[in-house]
Amino acid sequence: MTAWTGQLVNDQTAPCIKTLWHLVTNVPDPDEPEKLWLSTLAGADDFTR
Secondary structure, three states: OEEEEEEEEEOOOOEEEEEEEEEEOOOOHHHHHHHHHHHEEEEEEEEEO
16 A cells, blocks of 8 residues: 655746655564564655656
């Protein structure tokens, strides 16, 4: 599952959408107690024309 959130920023050159995202992957049930948070990745991206 992936979740995105972002905001449109108007700078001097071109509009830009600045985003943050979280991606969650499956962890096998036996591994969940030790590896649950290893399944969550986070990042950021900027989108311009």
